[in-house]
Amino acid sequence: MMSVFPTYNRFPLTIQSGEGTVVTDDNNKQYLDFVSGIAVCNLGHRPPAVEQAIQEQLGKVWHVSNLYQIPIQEDAAELLTGPTDLDYxxxxxxxxxxxxxxxxxxxxxxxxxxxxxxKQSFHGRTFATMSATGQEKVHEGFGELLPTFEYLPYNDTEAVAQVNDQKVAAIMVEVIQGEGGVVKGTEQFLQAIQEKCKELGALLIIDEVQTGIGRTGQPFAYQLHNLDPDIVTSAKGLGSGFPVGAMLGKAELAETFNAGSHGSTFGGNPLASAAVKATLQTIFSDQFLQDVQEKGVYFHQQLQKKLLTLSGVKEVRGQGLIIGIEIDEDAIGFIHKLRENGLLAVLAGPRVIRLLPPLNVTREEIDEAISILQKVLEYEKVNLK
Structure with missing residues (x-):
């Protein structure tokens, strides 16, 4: 890594191959991957339908400019907006x-x-999205941020009610704060945001980068609530590991984003669109989403049953297959121990173990993961002091 900027604290692990929920390192040791590239590989590693779609597109054309018609991009957009009230x-x-x-x-x-x-939100690392992010550690060292962002406490309905600034263009919120600790927004809080947007003539933007594409058992997490967003953002699980993002918006916004107002050289190119189309054809089926909901309920119930009795485990929270386990001390040591025992997990703040398994994880794999978690949290705790 001598030629790569040291922007990541990398784990001592090199993954050589992956299939489904299982990855293999360069020593041929296998792991259950409950990180999924941080909620990216929602169909596991190398899902056959997506792999085939990309291979077929590779044999046609890889990239063309968005100055030309891209039919497969239109197909992907139609699938993405299909289960929503968004249009473009x-x-x-x-x-x-x-x-x-x-x-x-x-x-x-x-x-x-x-x-x-x-506060504790995460929206990205470009200058605008870093400024939108309500975490000091993301801001450190970059000087003065964009001054047009204001951070309110999450789940504070009263703070939302007190906003009375006619200069507000939008309120941007995560229905579940992923990087912020796997914290769910309350119904009252989310409804207060929606009402405040209507009152101020502001747009409601819901960041579904981590929670979208079936992660909660719905196409998007906001659909668990009676919300009507103007804009929804997506990425991560959208392309099964192929780099792609998307912003969905209502029809009345189309004239604002007219020709020349925004653009992306690579955005939605034929390869990316092929990955998106194949991914959504699988995940956005009613039966697949029902299975995610059922596995999510099972996973939460088993975690609560087997972990909440352990010393130091404070809470199990989340929705569907985005899960946070809060403990009473720094969790990084447990992340290392889980890896050593064959389970990959990731932090969500200093004291939260975050689990993001592929959406097609089996119950047997869930049981195996719980067994490893139970072992590490129960028997290894004393050795991490």
Missing amino acids: VFFCNSGAESNEAAIKLARKHTKKDKIITF
């Missing part, structure tokens, strides 16, 4: 880019420039 899609390459597009669209459409987000 702008394709890009990442979650940060989709949130950047949302910020630009909201400001241009409303002709206002202030955007409200929430």
Whole structure:
């Protein structure tokens, strides 16, 4: 790694291959992957239908400019908006880019420039999305941020009610804060945000980069609530590991994002669109989503039954197959021990173990993961002091 900037604290692990929920390292040791590239490989590693779709597209054309018609991009957009009340899609390459597009669209459409987000949120690492992110550690060292963002406490309905600024272009929120600790927004809080947007003539932007594409058992997490967003952002699980992002918006926003107002060289190119189309054809089926819901309920019930009795485990929370286990001390040591025992997990803040298995994980794999978690949290705790 001598020629790569040290922007990541990498684990001592090199994954050589993966299939489904299982990955194999360069020593031929296998692991259950409950990170999934941080909610990216929603169909596991190398899902056959997506692999075949990309291979077929490789034999046709890889990339053309968005100056030309791209029929497979239209197919992907139709699938993406199909289960929503949103009408148009702008394709890009990442979650940060989709949130950047949302910020630009909201400001241009409303002709206002202030955007409200929430403490402990995470929206990306471009300059605008870093400024939108309500975490000091993301801001450190970059000087003065964009001044048009205001952070309110998450799940604080009263703080939302007190907003009375007619310069607010949008309120941007995660229905579940992933990087912020796997914290669910309450129904009252989310409804208060929606009502405040209507009151101020502001747009409601929901960041579904981590929670979308079936992660909660719905196409998008906001559909668990009676919400009617103007803009929804997506990425991560959208392309099964192929880099792609998307911003979805209502029909009345189309004239604002007219020709020349925004763009992306690679966004929604034929390869990316092939990955998106094949991914959504699988995940957005009613039976697949029903299975995710049922496995999510089972996983939560078993975790609560077997972990909450352990010393130091404070809470199990989340929705569907995004799960956070809060403990009473720094969790990084447990992340290492889980890996040593064959289970890959990731942090969500210093004291939360986050689990993001592929959506097609089996119950047997869930049981195996719980067994490893139970072993590490029960028997290894004393050795991590």
